[in-house]
Amino acid sequence: MEKRINIIRIGIFITSICFVAFGLYREEHAIVLKKAINICLECIGIG
Amino acid sequence: MKRLIIQITFFIATNLNIKGFFEGRIYQGASKNICVPGLNCYSCPGALGSCPIGSLQAVIGSLRYRVSYYVLGLLALFGLAFGRLICGWLCPFGLVQDLIHRIKVKKYTVPQRLDHGMRYIKYVILIVFVILMPMFLTNDFGMARPYFCQYICPSGTLFGGIPLMISNPALRQAAGLLFNWKAGLLFVFLGTSLFIYRPFCKYICPLGAIYAFFNKYSLYRFEIDKTKCTHCHKCEKACKMQVPVMSQPNHKECIRCGDCKKACPAKAIK
Numbered sequence: 001m002e003k004r005i006n007i008i009r010i011g012i013f014i015t016s017i018c019f020v021a022f023g024l025y026r027e028e029h030a031i032v033l034k035k036a037i038n039i040c041l042e043c044i045g046i047g
Numbered sequence: 048m049k050r051l052i053i054q055i056t057f058f059i060a061t062n063l064n065i066k067g068f069f070e071g072r073i074y075q076g077a078s079k080n081i082c083v084p085g086l087n088c089y090s091c092p093g094a095l096g097s098c099p100i101g102s103l104q105a106v107i108g109s110l111r112y113r114v115s116y117y118v119l120g121l122l123a124l125f126g127l128a129f130g131r132l133i134c135g136w137l138c139p140f141g142l143v144q145d146l147i148h149r150i151k152v153k154k155y156t157v158p159q160r161l162d163h164g165m166r167y168i169k170y171v172i173l174i175v176f177v178i179l180m181p182m183f184l185t186n187d188f189g190m191a192r193p194y195f196c197q198y199i200c201p202s203g204t205l206f207g208g209i210p211l212m213i214s215n216p217a218l219r220q221a222a223g224l225l226f227n228w229k230a231g232l233l234f235v236f237l238g239t240s241l242f243i244y245r246p247f248c249k250y251i252c253p254l255g256a257i258y259a260f261f262n263k264y265s266l267y268r269f270e271i272d273k274t275k276c277t278h279c280h281k282c283e284k285a286c287k288m289q290v291p292v293m294s295q296p297n298h299k300e301c302i303r304c305g306d307c308k309k310a311c312p313a314k315a316i317k
Contacts, residue, residue: 008264009266013127016127022116023116023117026111028106028117029117031105031112032082032117033080036094036097037074037079040101040196041221043197043203044090044207045204045225045229
């Protein structure tokens, strides 16, 4: 059981690192930054 | 008490742009490239990082992409390390609910069958409001609004909307029906928190729904020492998230508050 969980953990870790790297390559962080540095009118209940 | 101190410390550490509260502006530094683990609105004047649920919707609803590998990857890393410990220890809206629940009034528990059914609402909200609506309900340019933030999220109203409206007269004047709706929802969630433990986390929060998946595999886990357990059920009685601790110590609803560990007379939970 513990071995199976460890295998899944390694799988999740490798996948998530690849996801983050691919997201950075696609410059998704720039979309996140652009949204986060301007007041989000929808979030605060105006937009 | 230790948990409360960590909750408050983490909230302060990730919302250190104090002058934003006085100027009615939000922080615009590069740290907002990165998501914080909890439901911390990026339009909170103090916020130094980005809300993962807002960021997920921002990328899904953007012109260029329909999937956010970056945010999903970060969420998986947070989940893998901590699972729903993030809900219990690092989420600012969880902290607010905890503080309100400390007020001494009669507490209630939602009947088990109703509670069990309502727990699935957060998964529906995750799929419909956070993923499908921003993916498909786009405008003529192919962009979508952050529907969960716009119509549901009480954290944005509490940490973003209210402080900004207090210090920014222009925003105050722009507030209308939508703000009233969101303020009403906030009032309902906070009011309910007086009587029921963390109703937003249990039934509504899409971030909790994501971290729930990782609870079974996260590095931080609970284990029952079966040689010590006396089957007294005190752990389950102490659990305010109504988790079947003895049979499933890593249940998807466990926020790792540690009440079960404190209640166990045999110290069987590690």
